[in-house]
Amino acid sequence: MARRIAHKEKVSALGEFGLIDRVRKLVGNPASAICGIGDDAAVLPLDPKKYLLLTADMLTEGVHFTNKTSGEAIGRKAIASSISDIAAMGGLPRYAVVSIGLKPSTSWAKVEAIYRGMRKIAKKFGTGIVGGDTVRHAKLVINVAMIGEVGKKHLVRRNGARPGDQIFVTGGLGRSLAGERHLRFIPRVDQAQYLVSRFKPNAMIDISDGLVADLGHILAQSRTGAVLEEASIPLNKGARLKDALYDGEDFELLFTMAKSKSWRLQNQRKGKFMFHRIGEVTKRRGIQLMTPAGRLKKAVIKGYTHF
Amino acid sequence: MARRIAHKEKVSALGEFGLIDRVRKLVGNPASAICGIGDDAAVLPLDPKKYLLLTADMLTEGVHFTNKTSGEAIGRKAIASSISDIAAMGGLPRYAVVSIGLKPSTSWAKVEAIYRGMRKIAKKFGTGIVGGDTVRHAKLVINVAMIGEVGKKHLVRRNGARPGDQIFVTGGLGRSLAGERHLRFIPRVDQAQYLVSRFKPNAMIDISDGLVADLGHILAQSRTGAVLEEASIPLNKGARLKDALYDGEDFELLFTMAKSKSWRLQNQRKGKFMFHRIGEVTKRRGIQLMTPAGRLKKAVIKGYTHF
Numbered sequence: 220m221a222r223r224i225a226h227k228e229k230v231s232a233l234g235e236f237g238l239i240d241r242v243r244k245l246v247g248n249p250a251s252a253i254c255g256i257g258d259d260a261a262v263l264p265l266d267p268k269k270y271l272l273l274t275a276d277m278l279t280e281g282v283h284f285t286n287k288t289s290g291e292a293i294g295r296k297a298i299a300s301s302i303s304d305i306a307a308m309g310g311l312p313r314y315a316v317v318s319i320g321l322k323p324s325t326s327w328a329k330v331e332a333i334y335r336g337m338r339k340i341a342k343k344f345g346t347g348i349v350g351g352d353t354v355r356h357a358k359l360v361i362n363v364a365m366i367g368e369v370g371k372k373h374l375v376r377r378n379g380a381r382p383g384d385q386i387f388v389t390g391g392l393g394r395s396l397a398g399e400r401h402l403r404f405i406p407r408v409d410q411a412q413y414l415v416s417r418f419k420p421n422a423m424i425d426i427s428d429g430l431v432a433d434l435g436h437i438l439a440q441s442r443t444g445a446v447l448e449e450a451s452i453p454l455n456k457g458a459r460l461k462d463a464l465y466d467g468e469d470f471e472l473l474f475t476m477a478k479s480k481s482w483r484l485q486n487q488r489k490g491k492f493m494f495h496r497i498g499e500v501t502k503r504r505g506i507q508l509m510t511p512a513g514r515l516k517k518a519v520i521k522g523y524t525h526f
Numbered sequence: 527m528a529r530r531i532a533h534k535e536k537v538s539a540l541g542e543f544g545l546i547d548r549v550r551k552l553v554g555n556p557a558s559a560i561c562g563i564g565d566d567a568a569v570l571p572l573d574p575k576k577y578l579l580l581t582a583d584m585l586t587e588g589v590h591f592t593n594k595t596s597g598e599a600i601g602r603k604a605i606a607s608s609i610s611d612i613a614a615m616g617g618l619p620r621y622a623v624v625s626i627g628l629k630p631s632t633s634w635a636k637v638e639a640i641y642r643g644m645r646k647i648a649k650k651f652g653t654g655i656v657g658g659d660t661v662r663h664a665k666l667v668i669n670v671a672m673i674g675e676v677g678k679k680h681l682v683r684r685n686g687a688r689p690g691d692q693i694f695v696t697g698g699l700g701r702s703l704a705g706e707r708h709l710r711f712i713p714r715v716d717q718a719q720y721l722v723s724r725f726k727p728n729a730m731i732d733i734s735d736g737l738v739a740d741l742g743h744i745l746a747q748s749r750t751g752a753v754l755e756e757a758s759i760p761l762n763k764g765a766r767l768k769d770a771l772y773d774g775e776d777f778e779l780l781f782t783m784a785k786s787k788s789w790r791l792q793n794q795r796k797g798k799f800m801f802h803r804i805g806e807v808t809k810r811r812g813i814q815l816m817t818p819a820g821r822l823k824k825a826v827i828k829g830y831t832h833f
Binding site: 227228229230231233235238239241242245246247248249251252254255256257258260261263265266271273274275276277278279281282283313314316317318319320321322323324325326327328330331334335337338347348349350351352353354355356357358360362364366525526 | 536660
């Protein structure tokens with residue numbers, strides 16, 4: 220009976236993560252996959268030293284861009300989102316296939332701009348666009364599927380955070396969608412490569428749903444909790460704390476690292492990159508915020524969801 | 527100046543294949559790819575004996591299915607279309623990522639039916655669904671990206687047809703969209719495996735745009751022409767010759783094979799599969815139809831196009 224009632228539920232009542240959870244249970248994961256549904260990319264067997272990564276991102280008008288967004292920015296974002304997913308696993312992007320749904324009245328100039336934007340950022344990160352699909356559709360919709368590869372010892376998943384791990388982000392957060400950052404972000408491939416080769420994080424994700432929501436994904440899979448120090452969270456220009464906590468599409472990396480390594484990471488003399496320590500993983504579940512005065516309060520777990 | 531004028535053109539004026547051609551020229555193919563845009567799947571380096579295949583198919587409401595099509599049939603078709611692409615390269619499907627754009631008011635029952643349809647056919651062909659994306663969208667849109675693998679010596683592309691090759695199809699053609707065949711077709715993986723391991727075809731494609739259009743793709747890439755024998759083309763129930771020539775979404779394999787091998791293929795005592803010889807590749811470009819009376823006439827090159 221419970222099942223029948225659940226059947227009538229709308230996707231909006233399940234929410235995005237409720238939906239993904241049900242799909243995961245329904246579909247299962249093939250035995251040969253190292254990691255299936257539920258991380259930034261699927262992790263698949265490749266060769267004795269490497270795994271193959273596979274990810275897909277769908278971008279639609281009215282959600283990920285507007286009808287005012289330039290073609291070049293749309294194309295750039297579509298490819299950069301997938302590169303960011305590959306980076307979050309510790310991998311390097313390799314090849315992409317692009318599916319695009321278009322109105323027949325779309326101008327070639329617009330389509331060219333989209334592919335130009337894609338080509339530019341793909342080239343920058345060594346990714347080849349090798350195929351795809353073009354179909355008729357009422358509204359612009361783009362799907363990028365990307366494969367990448369990662370050395371087995373460099374793979375970082377969401378489920379490895381341990382109590383005592385220090386939590387870091389690679390850059391400022393908040394107001395990415397309000398500004399243009401969600402169109403111009405640089406996928407953190409270089410930072411991720413630096414990290415996995417020298418300071419292997421225990422868990423990593425790219426921030427697309429929002430800091431609290433994406434930290435929530437790491438913590439749920441790692442069966443841990445966290446304390447975030449409000450005063451340590453780097454804010455983008457014009458962003459307030461709540462924007463940094465709950466806005467989506469920052470595309471910075473969020474990772475956790477054993478305390479011993481984290482000291483080394485924070486005390487590098489001349490570090491190539493900025494890594495901001497923002498809190499600590501705890502055995503106690505849930506996310507708590509520590510105010511500048513040192514008080515702890517429970518964080519509301521919310522963020523961008525599609526449904 | 528010519529370029530400026532071309533810029534103003536609408537996608538509908540370019541047509542689907544004009545569009546793909548421009549995108550291919552714009553994007554190029556990475557040096558490391560054995561085959562990029564322009565075949566059923568991209569062919570990428572994998573290991574000393576095998577290539578990796580990567581393909582994507584986008585299905586949208588109103589084009590590939592209607593709002594009356596059952597969720598299970600939609601999901602089945604989405605996965606089967608990509609499996610068919612992998613089969614057409616001589617490969618075996620391995621893993622898929624599924625992106626789905628949905629209205630928030632969609633019922634879980636519908637979504638579950640879609641994934642159930644996917645899971646069933648994916649399992650049948652040894653394919654794991656390992657990830658994807660779920661986004662809010664005004665109309666149902668599904669993208670399946672699939673990876674497969676193919677032994678290097680088993681790879682069949684579109685560009686290998688040679689004058690004198692015999693042309694075959696794996697089954698009846700026509701009225702697939704008018705009936706329900708486009709939702710129920712069996713991807714010809716078994717036939718393709720049988721062919722590549724014993725009678726290596728020179729060129730192969732799956733028929734999605736229509737016999738004449740897809741033969742046209744093989745011939746254009748192979749710089750050859752063909753004669754199709756009207757009386758030899760197998761017709762689906764209720765289909766007339768023109769339906770078999772021009773309807774899309776048959777999802778049978780169309781392949782060409784050296785004459786010497788083709789005799790063996792046609793004269794197997796107890797062949798497991800039916801292969802229908804329908805014509806011959808010619809040095810002379812274009813497609814000609816031979817009537818039952820033996821007269822030759824030029825075929826109009828047309829088929830299903832999105833724009």
